[in-house]
Amino acid sequence: MKTSRDPFEDAFAKQFIVVGLGVFITYINGIFVFAFFKHSVFYTDPRYILYIHLVINDLIMLFLTVSLYVLAQTVLILNVTVCSVLLLFATTTSEISPLNLAGMAIERYIAICKPLHHTQLCSVNRTHILIGLIWLLNFIPALTDIFILLVNEPISIFSTSVRCNIKSLYGSDQHLMRSIFVESLYLSCVILTLVFTYIKVLQAAKAATSDQASATKARNTILLHGLQLLLCLLAYVAPFVNYFLLDLYPKYRSMILFSTYLLSNILPRLLSPLIYGLRDQKMFIYSITENVLEKLLDRQRDYLEPRLLQIQQMAGDTDAKLTAIQAKLDVLTTSIETINSKVNAMETVVESNSSAIKCNQKALQAMEGKLADYEDRNRRCNIRIIGLKEGIEGANATQFLMRSLPQWFPSLCGSSIEIMHAHRIYNETASKRGENRTLIFNVLRYTTRQAILRAAKKEPLTLNGRTIRFAPDFSNHTVMRRRAFSLAMSTARAKGVEFFLLYPATLKIKEGAYFRSFMSSNEAEDFLNTIPNSSAAVPS
Known part of the structure; x- marks a missing residue:
């Protein structure tokens, strides 16, 4: 099948989206990874070890799939040796997620149905062995593809270049049979495991009398594993979706392939770990909430440190004064009454300062209200027109409005409408998006402004199928x-x-x-x- 590159603008936009999503997803998942390694409370829990292994595996797969996509868009062909290594790890990581989900489901089944044996069966060492076994079970089939390639092709093929994708490099019938057999076997085992554990946990939830909430939560967790498995299965459904859509819409081949690539390879890497991580209260607290609290504490620390230094300086000055006072007390015991009066005077000053601060705050609020009222009075003759098509007013907006307002609102005919000035309000966001900016104009008399607003309320204006709104102009306050x-x-x-x-x-x-x-x-x-x-x- 012939292939061609997308236009430069389309290729750049697609790569930008893919790389941008990759960076964003890496950042989100990186928060969970950072929280795991930062807090030792997760090190002894097999559930979190398997979860963070799922997140790290998705990060590796995301990096590989984004790299392969960028290489496919920028370099049409790639050396077979480099391509085979990339595909080896990409295939391995893509098959790990379902088996990891099965391991997480089994761990929950043991925790609910066999709680007395959970500590022994689900130890940290056995969890690490399970992770190693999962990698081995997926690495060997992926490595088999290279051996099949060596059997069918001469070894010199590793010095040639091809388009770096599975169909181009591993397109033989033996590769197809290997893929169907291994994937069917693994997925069947995973599905059976999820169904078995769900049924067992459901039975335990019905029979539970003391820990009903824990059993129900475990049942929902296994259902969540099933949802995550469905996200993983999107990669297997994508070829059939592509075949069906390309047959219906051959002109949109590039867009269809790009959309199914995002839905089957990129978004599941975000949704699968994110759903589980946000649902788990402990992981949510240690990852998201703690980061937010740390930032808030840093801001409070930056705000309070200068003031604490001032307080310390004041305390130092106070200590010096108290030392001098103590020395005088040692010499002149008769000065105690005088010192007490001075202390009372200082307390009075502090109380008066507190009262003055409250008065200043009230005065500041009153001043803000007066400034807002002053600004509103300056704007009392202003009217905003929202939704008016950009450029319809021409070069002279004032004349356009004086001519159009009586036409728009017949009730204004015969009224003296004197418009002092009119202009569009600058809005950088609206300009970039091509949206219509608000038109604001100033009339000479307040009565004219009220008449226009009443007419606009009674007679709603529609131009070219678009509703035009008239609103008074107030200050931001x-x-x-x-x-x-x-x-x-x-x-x-x-x-x-x-x-x-x-x-x-x-x-x-x-x-x-x-x-x-x-x-x-x-x-x-x-x-x-x-x-x-x-x-x-x-x-x-």
Whole structure:
């Protein structure tokens, strides 16, 4: 079958995605590996030893499969010797995961069904021997492919170059028979093991009276092993999916092969260890939670260390003063009353300083409110237009709006609309994505601004199938305060309770014939939780 390279842009994008996912998955799995080797509590537990062996094996397989993919895209042919070594370890690591899952299922079966023998049967040394046996059982069949190649081809083939994939190098009938026999045997054993252990653990869970939770958790763990096995089986299903899809959509050959490669070789390397690692509380605490706590502690340490140094300096100065005071006390015992009065004065100063700090904090909050109010007043004549197609306003946005607003809203016809200036708001993210930026304009009179907003609310505007929204322009401080009531307003809307939001951020909720005002979103949510659902009309 003839093959051709993808265009440079497509090849670069695919390699970027594959390498990027490889680095990301390596980082995630590396967290679990780092947590395992950092804490000795995992060294004596066979379950975690088998789990971390699964993670490390997936890391090795991920590195090999990404390397082979990049080589296949950049170098069409590769030396047979180098290729055979890469395929040897790639094949070995790809077959290890199912057997490792079977070992983990057996360990859980022994822990639940034979707890008295678990320590003896599942020792650390036996776990290491099991891991070595798993590698041996997968390395020998992979090595057999090279011997079959030597039987069918002259030894000089190792000095030639081929496309580095299994079909190109190991495409004989003997290789196919070897692959089918070994994979069928191993997978059958793994499936039978998972079914057997699940049934046994299920029986133990039904019969358990004292440790029902532990048995149920073990049953769910073995089910999780079955899910992980299904992820491993994606690599075997991928050729059939490729055959079916390529027959239907031959024009999309490159995209189909790339998509099935990601789903069968890359994503399972993330999902399989991640699902198990996040589900296990101990591994989650030692890997994810501990890393987060360490970062938080580092930040707190960086914040507190300078202040602790200041406190130590103040303590040193205080010690010197106390030493001088003690010397004076030794000479002049009559000065005790004077010293006590000075101490009382210092305490008063400290209390007054605390009060001053609280007053300053209140003053700062009041100043922030005044600044936000000042900014809102400067913006009181501004209107934001959201969703308007980029460039529709032409070179002169002011003239475009003065001409278009009466057309959009007939109720404004005859009104004097004086627009001072109008422009698009710069948004780097929207520019990169090609999205429409918000258009903001300023009118001369506040009444004009209110008339436009009322008209936009009564007469929703749609241009070219796209809804255009008109909104007032507030400061960031006011926007954040109003946004805090989003959950409360959603609850009120769902319960059919009438409400409205006053400037700058006061939510009024109807209670009977009156409205209650809330300055805090938490208070509003607590109040709404006490109101039963209603079929009344909800404000839009």
